[in-house]
Amino acid sequence: MERIERIHALHRILTGARYPVTVPRLQEELECSRATVYRDLAYLRDQLMAPVIGNGEAGFRYDPEDSHRFELPGLWLSSDELHSLLAAQQLMLRSGGGVLANALAPLQQRIEKLLDDHAGGRRVPVERVRVVAHRTRRLEETAFRHVATAVLDRRQLVFDYRARSTDQLTRRTVSPQRLTHYRDNWYLDAFDHDRDALRSFAVDRISAARQLEEVARDVPNEELDRQLASSYGIFSGTPKGWATIVFSAKAARWVADEHWHSQQEGRFLPDGRYELKIPFSSGRELLMDVLHYGSDAEITAPPSLREQARALLSLAISNYDRDPV
Structure with a gap:
């Protein structure tokens, strides 16, 4: 606390x-x-x-x-409350003159009154605190509306999906389960009827979406969490093992305070380095985050994930062994 x-x-x-x-x-x-x-x-x-x-x-x-x-003076907001407040304000600003503008106007007024009440009547310059979107992808608003409506109306959805990894276009019929906002981008958790399995879809890769009359099949929340949130990353799946990453003493000062996964295990080593263990299924996203630390991170287990990291680093080095085109 x-x-x-x-x-x-x-x-x-x-x-x-x-x-x-x-x-x-x-x-x-x-x-x-x-x-x-x-x-x-x-x-x-x-x-x-x-x-x-x-x-x-x-x-x-x-x-x-x-x-x-006696009352506590000034404005007292936790980091989560401040982030939520700013997110709500940004949502209202982004809505512009659209359908949400009039509906959200009373909420904007209530937020401003809340700030005034807690700040003893003085104006709080919230604009001096920023929430910066990072690597946000372009999103087709029509597709997003169809997806969100199907999730809330509990109706099946059919759409074209172009996988980012293969660029392959497929037609999918799904029962939407949850709409997830993760790292500034939107994902649809759904039961894929053709594959008879749960899948996560990046909403920015969805097109030609159409809501069907058929009622969506509901998957229990426990099953969704077990298959989609039990391992590292948005495309996690059921854990296949644990990854062990050792960070340098310099990086340890950051990593020790970071939340990577709800079941993570971390400890400082005698020489000041930090060892982090995380359950994972697909190593793709985990590798991206580990390689972000460059030479300050080393995957020590399992051997297969360590080899994947070595191969990716070798390919990256090969790009610098030749003159730029």
């Missing part, structure tokens, strides 16, 4: 407490150490001027005579 979130949580606990709250209970609810509890209490009392009374033996609470007059 981040410090801002802890201070917010601590304020809520003390505000609602009729009797002193013990330090062990604060440790449990704030998920932090005893020393951190005392630091946060001191910050709340000395810096934010909160009416904190009590001691380490009896516990802490707000002074009943002053608690009703």
Whole structure:
């Protein structure tokens, strides 16, 4: 839990407490150490001027005579809340004068009022915080509308799909399951009737989409997660093994704080390097992310994935063994 979130949580606990709250209970609810509890209490009392009374033996609470007059100052947003706020604002700006503009106008006003209320009436310059889209692909809006409508209406969908890996065009009939936004791009998780299996489709590769009258076949969420979210990457599938990547001591400072997968296992090695283990099925996306670190990352297991990485690096080097065309 981040410090801002802890201070917010601590304020809520003390505000609602009729009797002193013990330090062990604060440790449990704030998920932090005893020393951190005392630091946060001191910050709340000395810096934010909160009416904190009590001691380490009896516990802490707000002074009943002053608690009703105290509020946390300024704007308090977690990183997730700030990102969500900015995403909502960008959505409204991108809608322009389209169908969503009038519908989203009240939401824009509520967001602005929320910011004003939490900032004590002063204007919050949200435009000074940016959310930058990275490597966003061109998306055909007509195809996206057909896909999204089929997902929400629970109807089967037929479309042409040109695979990016092979450039092969096929006609697919599917039961849409979920629409997923991943790394600034949209994907359709669906049950492919011709292949009798779950598949993920990049929406930007879909064309000539048409919703059918037939009701979509529903796949339980547990099955979707097991087949589509249990391994690394958007095209994961059922895990076939675990990949082990060792990062240099320099890269370790970044990787140790990164979330690659819900089941990842990481540890610092005695020499300062960082070892990361991840379940994977297809190594394509994992290799792309590992190679992003260049010489600061080395795949040590399994041998087949290590060989794939070596082959890709050899091909990349061969491009520089000749003069540019």
